[in-house]
Amino acid sequence: SHLGSSRHWASGPGVAEKSAALLVQASLSSSMGCGASAAGASYRAHLLDGGKKGNEEANAQYFDTMKFLLKVPLLAKFPRDQHPLLAYALTQQTFKKGHVIVNQGxxxxxxxxxxxxxxxxxxxxxxxSSLKAxxxxxxxxxxxNEKRNATIKTTTRTEVLKLTREDFIKHGLNDLLGLANRREAVGGGGDDRKIVVKEPTPKTPEQSKLLAQALRDHQYLSGVLDEEKISALTETSWQEKVASGERVITAGDTKADYFYIVxxxxxxxxVVGGDSAEDVDVVSTVGCGCSFGELALLYLAPRAATIKALEDSLVWVIDRRTFKNALMKATEKRINSYVEVLEKVEILAQSNKTELAQALVExxxxxxxxxxxxxxxxxxxxxxxEGEVAVQK
Structure with missing residues (x-):
């Protein structure tokens, strides 16, 4: 273990003399993971709220989770160097016998x-059916945002790991978990196909305000976008005219690469309301400040609805890759701060600091x-x- 910037101990326990923060690289495979540092921020806030006992419990839960993930069949093809990222995104919960975890509908x-x-x-x-460990x-x-198709009720005391949609998106797990197989099956060639990206359209202050507010208010996107990301997406969007009666999105289309703000x-x-593709229901209408097509920003999947202009309209467009790049730029700031620390660690002098920084968690x-x-x-x-530790032998 390496504690500090210049000294190295081959053995011996480390004890925190003052509150200490450590960057951790879990040696699960020879390749480096990406984005693990993004999870560290939420974990840091969680730990700092709990004091010593809270820190110890959170650290113990983290290592328990890491061990458990190796045994889960769903994660058999999940990159092991990404397990720290997943472990930080998951939270543990315990339910008594007879507790309803989710309700059908x-x-x-x-x-x-x-x-x-x-x-x-x-x-x-x-x-x-029944479920087990x-x-x-x-x-x-x-x-x-689908309705639960079944009720899950515990038949014994049960401990679970929970992943929210917000964390699923925020940490880029949609491209790593086994659920990505669904994306690949319907994605029409995966993420390598060419996406048309137009030059940003100049905006008035009122237009910029409209776009930014639409992103802030969005049910799914607000949890993963801070003001810096919102500003970047607003700046890179472009305007398009849509004629009355024109379809912007068609249900089932696998070329789903754009998000629209009206x-x-x-x-x-x-949406299709019956067995026939001709059997459709009008579920809503949207106007100025509303948006649609958000799933295209998150992963490749067929369009879930058909969206048609009721009159001549103007929309702003954000493409999927620009969205993902905006998320990565925010992560780069933290990675760069880690690189600065790694530059001071002598035993890592010959290593690729950027790759190593991407694998660190706090x-x-x-x-x-x-x-x-x-x-x-x-x-x-x-x-x-930060902080100080004592080495005892």
Whole structure:
């Protein structure tokens, strides 16, 4: 373990003499992960609220989660160097026997992995299946705002790991989890196809304000966009005219690469309401300041509805790749700060600092908390970010 910028100890426990923050690289594979640092910010806030006991519990949960993820069949093809990122995005919950975790018909925005215990799957109040440790449910809620198609009720005391749609999107897990198979199956060639990106259209202050507010108010996107990202997306968007009766989006279309914000006019949203493609229902109309096509920003998937202009209209367009680039630029700031620390670590002098920084996650320890103990098997490198530690042997 490496604690500090110039000294290296081959063995011996480390104890935090003052509150300490450490950058951690979990040695799960030889390749470097990307984006793990993004999760560190939320984990840091969680730890700093809990004091010493909270830090110890959170750190223990993190390592328990890491061990469990190796055993989950769903994650068999999930890159091991990305496990730290997933572990930080997941939260643990415990339910008593007989607790209803999700209700059939409710809106869902959370995905669950069962760590311990068992649960019954009920459809129309009749048990149709059962779940045990390693099983999962609720994955559809990560992709869209769908109704729960079953009730999940615990039959024993049950511990689960929960992933919200917001964290799923924020940490880029939509391209890493097994759910990505659905994307690949319908994505019409994957993310390598050419997307037409037009030059940004100059905007008045009023137009910029309209676009920024539409992004802030969006149900799905507001959780992953800060003001810097909103500003970047607003600046890069371009304007398009849509004639009355023109379809902007067609249900089932796999070329889903654009998100739209309405400046002028109105649009009709239709979805297939029966077995026939001709059997459609008008579910709503949207006008100035409203938006549609947000799933295109998050992953490749067929369009879920047909959207047609009811009158001559003006829309602003944001493409999928520009959206993802805006998210990555925000992450780069934190990665660059890690690189500055890594430059001071002598034993890493010959390493690729940027790649290593991308694999780091933050952990926080309270005063007198044991970080590593002599004699324990080690698989993690620690780099002191702030605070002081004592080395005892």
């Amino acid at each position: 409710d809106d869902g925005n959370e995905f669950f992995l069962i760590m311990v215990g068992e649960a019954a799957v009920l459809v129309d109040q009749k048990q149709v 390693g099983d999962h449910f609720g994955e559809a809620a990560l992709l869209a 400046e002028q006019g109105s649009f009709e949203i239709r 952990m926080h320890f309270s005063r007198d908390e044991i970080i590593i103990a002599q004699g324990q098997m080690g698989s993690t490198l620690y780099i002191l970010w």
